[in-house]
Amino acid sequence: MIGKVWPLVIAAVSLGVDAYVLAGVLPDMADSLATTAGAIGLGVTAFTAAYAAAGPFLSRVLVGRSTRTALLVALGTFNLGNLATALAPSLGVFLTSRVVAGAGAGVLTAVATATAGALVADHERGRAMAMVTFGLSTGTVAGVPLGMLIGEQAGWRGTMGFVVLIGVLSMLALALRSGTLPQLPASRGSGSGAVLRSPRVALGIALSFVLGVASLGLYTYLLPMADESGLNGWGFALVWAWGIGGVIGSGLIGKPLDTLGPRRLMPVVPAFLLASFLIVWLVDDPAAWLIATAVWGASGWISVPVLQQALTRDRIEQAMPIVAFQMAAMYLGSAAGSALGSALLAGGVSADALPGWAALAVAGGVVLAVLVARLTPRSASAATPDALTPRTPSAQHTPTESCCP
The missing domain is CATH 1.20.1250.20 (MFS general substrate transporter like domains)
Known part of the structure; x- marks a missing residue:
């Protein structure tokens, strides 16, 4: 592969x-x-x-x-x-x-x-x-x-x-x-926006936005959060912990995703993200922060392919517009999260309180993830009530084009 x-x-x-x-x-x-x-x-x-x-x-x-x-x-x-x-x-x-x-x-x-x-x-x-x-x-x-x-x-x-x-x-x-x-x-037909009529896709895009607000948005303020929590000098290590967690998580999630399926994994990922935010918010121990930040990075990046699989599992023919809306929502959420963090700081909220606000957002994300999971079919070929178009043949039977001159 x-x-x-x-x-x-x-x-x-x-x-x-x-x-x-x-x-x-x-x-x-x-x-x-x-x-x-x-x-x-x-x-x-x-x-x-x-x-x-x-x-x-x-x-x-x-x-x-x-x-x-x-x-x-x-x-x-x-x-x-x-x-x-x-x-x-x-x-x-x-x-x-x-x-x-x-x-x-x-x-x-x-x-x-x-x-x-x-x-x-x-x-x-x-x-x-x-x-x-x-x-x-x-x-x-x-x-x-x-x-x-x-x-x-x-x-x-x-x-x-x-x-x-x-x-x-x-x-x-x-x-x-x-x-x-x-x-x-x-x-x-009616274009890419037609996929938004699916309840599962609409909820999934909303979840992507929420996770973008909380995970990537909060990452913007990782260094000031550490300083406010008395972890001066740990900023560089925390940034790398977040990054390494993301790389390892996204690199290893593929096989479990194929084995277990997105239906089982979808609610678990934001739950781990919520736990990492709560630790960062409530604990000021450097070791705890390093572990929680690595879990934060891993959970944030793992959520991307898990959600993509949940939304496209039975509709490979619609994968492109679905992924486009999902990733757009994530990046918009990241920008909105950064702006929201800036507004909270300007309003007098201390940087070490930002993980609490992010945890509140992710708690709502957990609810959305459960709803998405319940609407996700157990197998790729299963028909679902929210399907927009008839299932087309799988990728291995679709026409192909030559990749070479």
Whole structure:
């Protein structure tokens, strides 16, 4: 299976790096473009907004010709945006370039994840889709330290050049890989938004947003939380604990997901996330924080493929728009969580109280997860009341396109 999916994993790594790489070089960028760190921070908002808009509504249009073409166009757009960022002479060009990169990233995530699931048999779909999440988490974990390291030697433009290099290598891997890629369903009927009429999908997208608010949103304030809790000097270790937990969790969840199924795992994941927040909120021991932060990172990233499987288990033909909406909701939730945390701090809430607020949000997420699990079929071929369209043949029986010239 790994031989089929690895080019998609490399593409996901480039997305993960780009998502957080700016955090390590933000002050340098602000000085270079003669603006403020807050203005540069708007680039994250521009990227997220474009990601959320492009993924659900452009992915199905682009796959109309071929899956490989859609992947290469999305990667090309992503790389072009990052190249424009690296060469940006002004704030306006910088913000525009982040919109272009975000649009490419949104389409790429949806198409790559759906392609990974369609490349393998039903009993391997959990592992295949989890591998894309593994690429995202690995790139995210590596993004900030790599960006800072390269930035120290070659400046922030060198950092963005590194992101472009990874993206170009991803394009080469996809262009040159042998074998076949499945033809994914193109836009038809009432469009991608039709999937939202399914109660399971609607609840799952709401859950993705909540988990984005709580997990990724709270991560923004990990260092001030540690300082307020008397853990000065532990910030670097905690950041790495979160990241390593995410990489290990997303790397290992695939086989249990295929064996146990998303129906069993769906309520467990946010429950572990809730437990980690409660420990961080109520305990000030460094060892407890390290363990809880690792569980936090693992639970947050594991939730992505588990939820994807729960929502697409019996509808592989609709995987692309479903994943697009799910990932858009997660990134929007992350932005909303960061903004909410900032508002709470501005309102006088101390940083060490933020995990309590996040725990409250995740408690609601546990309820949503239980509802999603109850609506999820026990097997991939089971029919469900909320199905929108008749089941089409599984991926191994769908038409394929040549991946090579």
